[in-house]
Structures are given as structure tokens and as C-alpha cells.
Amino acid sequence: MNSSTFQSLQEKVRGNLIAADHPGYETARSVYNGMIDKRPAAILQVSQVADVIAAVNFARDEGLDVALRGGGHSAPGFGTCDGGLVIDFVNRRGVRVDPSTATARAETGATWADFNHATNAFGLATTGGIIGSTGVAGLTLGGGIGYLSRKYGLSCDNLKSADVVTADGKFRVASATENDDLFWALRGGTGNFGVVTSLEFNLHPVDVIYGGVIIYLLEHAEAVGELYREKIATGPEEFGVFLGVHQGPVVPFLPEEFQGRPVVVLVGGWTGPHDEGERQWQPFLDVAPVAGSFLGPLPYPVLNTLFDDSLPKGLQAYWKAEFLPALSDEVIKVAKHFGQWIPSDQTANHFYPINGAVQRVPKDATAFPYRDADFAAVIAGMWEDPADNDANVGWVRDYAAGLHPHSAGGAYINFMDADDQSRITDNYAGNYARLAGIKAKYDPGNLFHINQNIKPAG
Template identity: 85%
Template sequence: MNGNSLLSLQEKVRGPLTTADSPDYDTARAVYNGMIDKRPAAILQVSQVADVIAGVNFARDEGLDLALRGGGHSAPGFGTCDGGLVLDFTNRRGVRVDPSTATAWSETGATWADFNHATNAFGLATTGGIIGSTGVAGLTLGGGIGYLSRKYGLSCDNLKSADVVTADGKFRHASATENDDLFWALRGGTGNFGVVTSLEFTLHPVDVVYGGVAIYRLEHLEAVGQLYRDTIATAAEELGVFVGVHQGPPVPFLPEEHHGRPVVVLVGAWMGQHDEGQRRWQPFLDVAPVAGSFVGPIPYPALNTLFDPLLPKGLQAYWKAEFLPALTDEVIKLAKHHGETIPSEETANHFYPVNGAVHRVAKDATAFPYRDVEFAAVIAGMWENPADNEANIRWVRDYAAALSGHSAGGAYINFMDADDQSRIRDNYSGNYARLAGIKAKYDPDNLFHINQNIKPAT
């Protein structure tokens, strides 16, 4: 691709086109994972749908790799590429709310912090992640596990429709009544099927919740983990809590003696009445000595951004994951064993509940198939110094290898890294063949392949 080709693209779009000659190129090409250092031929800052259509047509006709960047949070760095074109939605972060119909429309570049800020003004929310800087589109298209999953289902279960530009450059609306096969695939199939330019969500009454964080020394993981497992199995669906292992964070409510030491964390909230929330939290506060806690009434957007100050853009990152049929005593012991050497303040090992409302959706109702597991485990390795890459990646891989013996077969697609492509069929289980067929219909030449890639059926 030469400069004349890029000039022809710039003439067709309104958003700026950043190339290696641009003074802000290094800033524009950076993604959330600091380990990713790729050099696109050009980065198009999308200004409107017309830019997306032009960008898709250009990449297809020029035979270029095409990367899609919403929030840019992808651990494998799928929001960029070498030598290709990046469609960057960073400046498209609008969220519109209609409180009368409990509906919200989000642009592709919006983060969950953006979304929750907009909807909380009306006392409403939908299922998002646990990091405010995560992109709304990326999380939703991969499924969307979060604090509200047990009560209201996954993010993709709350998706009512989406606008999509497919590989042929056509604009399509996808919903239960229009391009319904595409709509089915989008709900869990990630960015394999086109460029999503807008998402419509169902909202629910969520405002100030009762929750926060409780932290314990690692030696108490068995007691905390077993109580958590047994409680979450039958608890009312208003309880959205996960358990995990960290290094003690430098937060005011945790004494300094625990900072940087392996700890157990319990994070989440009760979504109902606050007096009931206090009662629901009390067993967790009584099960073992609490090293530090911050639990009480908290606005839902604040809960969703609790981890953000600890996880700035630019950290090195390498992740692994599994779906678990149960949080067995053996899995808890594994977490404790590997937690003893957890390598950084930013690294997290979490076990998210995947029950309640998630189980009430059929396996084949959306592309997200794991509707009968109990937990989604993630080993999210994150750290500052690139000199620590080899040792920290080894820690993640060793733990993941041990955990794989307890797997339900696949893992949550949003937690997979770039070297997990071999697991793609397992991760979609019985839905893979249908996804491959839909891929062949909307993207037969696999233009959208910078992702956990679903190959078009032949």
C-alpha cells in the first residue's frame, strides 16, 4: 500500500487518518496491553458510519489486515495489527438513554464507565464487566460476565439490537426480527461477523447497591472460598459477588502490613434493599479474620470502577481462563498454592459465578454456549516491567496447566490470549458449526480475522 492509496481513503472519510509520519502515531497505535507493539499502516479515527463503510471497503479491496478497536482492552491486542488498517472508535463514546422504555444505545467506543455514568442518572444499568475502562462493545460481543449476571443475565442477553457493517461494506441492522442469524452470532461470537457501530440494550433498576470489597490473608482461602461456593449456589440472584486472589493493594482500608502480600478478595454487591444487603454480607465478614474491608452503600458506577486506579493503560498482560463445572476443594487448593507466588500487584485470579439468570437461557439461544457451568475462572497476569515478562508468563501458564484438569472443556472467550486459537471449537462447543456457517454468509473471505477467529465454513 502506498501513500496514494491512503490519500484516496482520506478523501472518503471525515475522521483523521494517522500514519507513521504523523506526530501522534505512537500514541494512536498504543493499546491497553503494553506488551503489544504493532505498527499499523494507518489508524482511522472513526467519525461516523460512513467512515466505517469506507474503511471496510478499502481494507478488503487492498487486501489489508483490518483491526477493530473499541475500548482497546483486548488482552491479546486484537485492536491493532502490523501493516494493516485500524478502525479506532475511541472518539465515538456516546450513550443515549430512554428511561421510559428502559433502553440505552451505545456507540462502539464507549467504555462501561461511560455507559454506567449515563444510565445511573436514571437509576438504571445493564450487565457490564468489573473494570470501568473495558469497552462496552468488546465485552458484550464476547458474552459479558459481570456483577449483574446472576440477576439479569450476560451483557449479550441484554442486547436488543446492533448496527453492523459487514465485509461487503453493507450496513445491516441485526435484531430478533431482522438479520436474526447475524444477531444470534453477535451475542458471543465477538467481532468475527462485522464492525458493530451501535448497540441497543435493555436496562434494569440498579442505583446504589450494598457492597464493596473484603480482604483476608491467603491462609483463609479455604474457609472463604468454601463459604462463597456454597452460598452463591443457592443465594438470591440479587447477590453478585466473586472471589479471587491478589496481592494486597495499596488502598486506605487495608493496613500497610498486607500490601504486596498474597490475599483473598471478595468483591461485589447485593442489588436489593440495603438492610438485607448487610445481612447477606455478614457471613462473609464473619467466616475468617478480615484484614481490611470497604463494604456499605455504593453507587453501582463506583463499584464498577473499583479496580481502575490499579490497572492503568500500558501494563504488560498475559491471560488464561477456564469454565468450571464446580469450585471444588481441589480448585481452591490450587488457587491457594499458586496464590502464594502471585507475581505482581496487578495480577488477578478471579472466580466469577455463571449461574442464576445465565442458566435460564438455552445453550443454543445465543452464540455463548456455556449455560450449564458454575464458574468462569481467569488468571489475568498483569505487571509493569517488561523485564518480568518471562517469569510472569510462566507463572500464568503453570497455573493454567494445573487448572485445565478441572475444566468444563472451554473458556470465556473474552479471557483468552492470542495463543489460545487452538481452543476455538471448544470455546464455542456445540454452537461452533452454526457460527462457521454464519461466518461464511457474512464474511466468506475472513476479512475479520484479528480476533479469536471462527473460520468460514467451506
């Protein structure tokens, strides 16, 4: 489409409409995953909801593909497209906290670093991501696993309402009392049902936690994994910690001799009384020789941003995932085996606990169906040099194939890559048919299909 075609849209919006001839186009079209190199016809950096309504109507009437970009952190690059229109919330990052009701409303461009900075001023938080640069909207709409999941449930379990522009260009509020079917679908169904322009969350008293990182050499994977499995199964829900396999990072608390070597890590925090924090962590300092550790009282936003500097925008990225019914001995062996060849210091294999409060929500209460799995596993391949793409993608795929026999059947939608569309029905399990029906109601033409796509029923 030529620039004159977009003139009619420009006349209806106040945001920045950036086409290929705009001097800021190259910067505006870039996304978090450096492997993604797509050229949209235009990027609209929206200024308000009216812009979103105009953009949706324009794209639908012109037959354009539409990509939705919130925080811009999508590993598969769903925040962009070739030849279509990107609706970008980069300039809409506000977070408003109401301490009297313990709620917060976030605009769609906000990241978890933005959100936690705002809520921590009041000693409050809700379940968010592991990386501060992750978008609030994208994480929540896919479910939302984080450090607080065991105690307070998923991000989507804490969603109170959402403002949405649907494919017909209408503005709707989705909540338990308004458009409740849409509200159900948004809590796990991603961006399939419309453009979310803001989200309202319930908050909880979380301020300074006791946490950090413990690192062991990979040879201790069995001992660490067995203790971790027991602690997560029987320990207090205030212990929100994940198990991972990495290369030893270049950090002050890890001796140089262990940096770059395959290691097992524990990362997270204790959100209970501070005087119990050291006691909760102590068994992990005793279970095996510790290569390095960093533990103590931390403001919750610091925990949420520990990895941000090592994971800048522009890395090559390819991810795979599984839900696991248990962290079995066999799963730990698979992790140890493939951990020997972990390909870069940015690559991460994590096992996130999703028991506790997550499992107290019925399977059919939200679109997120795997309420009986104990862990969500991700193999997040990330590296700098495109010359390593074939080898590193191969490692991720091989590892995923080794883990798949131990799967609960599906995987966490936010960890799936662009080539995982064939797993969509498994990933939503018994909720898929209902999602397809709601999709047919709110987006019968599948305007919002650049995602892990749920096709309209019929």
C-alpha cells in the same frame, strides 16, 4: 503501503486517518496491553458510520488486514495489527438512554464507565464489566460477564439490537426480527462477523447497591471459598460477588502489614433492598479473620470503577481462562497453591459466578454456549516491568495448566490470549459449526480475522 495509497480513503472519510508519518501516530497505535508493539499502516479514527463503510470497502479491495478497536481493552491486542488498517472508535463514545423504555444505545467506543455514568442518572444499569475502562462492545460481543450476571444475565443476553457493517460494506441491523442469524452470532461470537457501530441494551433498576471488598490472608482460602461456594449456589441472585486471589493492595482499609502479601478477596455488591445488604454480607465477615474491608452503600458506577486506578493503560498483560462446572475443593487448593507466588499487585485470579439468570438461557439461544458452567475463571497476569515477562508469563501458564483438569471443556472467549486459537472449537462447544456457517455468509473471505477467529465454513 505508502501515504498516497491511503489518499483515496482519506477523500471518502471525515475521521482522522493517521499514518506512520503523522505526529500523533505513536499515541494512536498504542493499545491497553503494553506487551503489544505493532505498527499498522494507518489508523482511522472514525467519525460516523459512513467512515466505517468506506474503510471496510477500502481494506477489502486492497487486501489489507483489518483490526477493530472499540474501547481498546483487548488483552491479546486484537485492536491493532502490523501493516494493516485499524478502524478505531476512540471518538465515538456516546450513550443515549431512553428511560421510558428502559433502554440505552451505546456507540462502539464507549467504555462501561461511560455507559454506567449515563444510565445511573436514571437509576438504571445492565450487566457490564468489572473494570470501568473495558469497552462496551468488546465485552458484550464475547458474552459479557459482570456483577449483575446472576440477576440479569450476560451483557449479550441484554443486547436488543446492533448496527453492523459487514465485509461486503453493507450496513445491517441485527436483532430478533432483522438478520436474526447475525444477531445470534454477535451474542458471543466477538468481532468475527462485521464492524459493530452501535449497540442497544435493555436496562434494569440498579442505582445504589450495598457492596465493596473484603480481604483475607491466603491461609483462609478454604474457609472463605467453601462459604462463598454455598452462598452462590443457594443465595439470592441479587448477590453479585466474585472470589479472587491477589496481592494485598495499597488501600486505606488494608493495614500496611498485609499489603503485598497473598490474599483472598471478595468483591461485588448486593442489589436487593438496602436494609438487607449488611445481613447478606455478614457471614463473610464472620467466616475467617478479616485483614481489611470496605463495605457500604455505593452508587453502582463506583463499584464498576474500583480497580481502574490500579490498572492503567500500558501494563504488560498475559491472560488464561477456564469455565468451571463447580468451585470444587480441588480448584480452591490449586488457587491457594499458585496464589503463594502471585507475581504483582496488578495480577488477578478471579472466579466469576455465572449461574442464576445466565443458566436460564438455553445453550443454543446465543453463540455463548457454556450455560451449564457455574464459574468463569481468569488468570489475568498484569505487571509493569517488561523484564519480568518471561517469569510472569510462566506463572500464568503453570497456573492455567493446574486449573485445566477441572475445566468444563472451554473458556470465556474474552479472557483468552492470542496463543489460544487452538481452543476455539472447545470455547464455542456445540455452537461452533453454526457460527462457522454464519461466518461464511457474512464474511466468506475472513476479512475480520484479527480476533479469536472463527473460520468460514467450507
